[in-house]
Amino acid sequence: MGYDAKLAELGIELPPVSAALASYVPVRVHGNTAFVSGQLPFIDGELVTGTVGDSVDMDRALAAARACGLMILAQLRAELGSLDRVQQIVKLGGFVACTPHFIEQHKVANGASDLMAEVFGDAGRHARAAVGVPSLPLGAAVEVDAIVALTDSDG
Secondary structure (H helix, E strand, O other), rough: OOOHHHHHHHHHOOOOOOOOOOOOOOEEEOOEEEEEEEEEEEOOOOOEEEOOOOOOOHHHHHHHHHHHHHHHHHHHHHHOOOOOEEEEEEEEEEEEEEEEOOOOOHHHHHHHHHHHHHHHHHHHOOEEEEEOOOOOOHHHHHEEEEEEEEEEOOO
């Protein structure tokens, strides 16, 4: 079963892709590697904003990280035409806007990591960084970027 079919089987609908907010592209493919720029969390079309450990609780932060993961998949599909070229999620970078005393960034990033494993199985298991930061673009609570290994375009 292909990954696009797996999304349908799981009942996962990808959001519409968002345009770049500044001077960059959402996805850059170089050889058989896709570099996905940091994606922000949109849930029901609304950006999840705030500070984890203050105005954003853990459940909302996990949902925000998952939403970032969904946007990563949407950006990949828009660039590649299909998720079926994904060979391996190599690395995710999770950034969490949080209070100075919040120390569970790794748990927040699981929202995106668990999604990748759900969709891609073993090919979704990846290396990762999870970092707390004082602020993110547009006041977002979470941002996630990705490095993805691809199969040859001709199969």
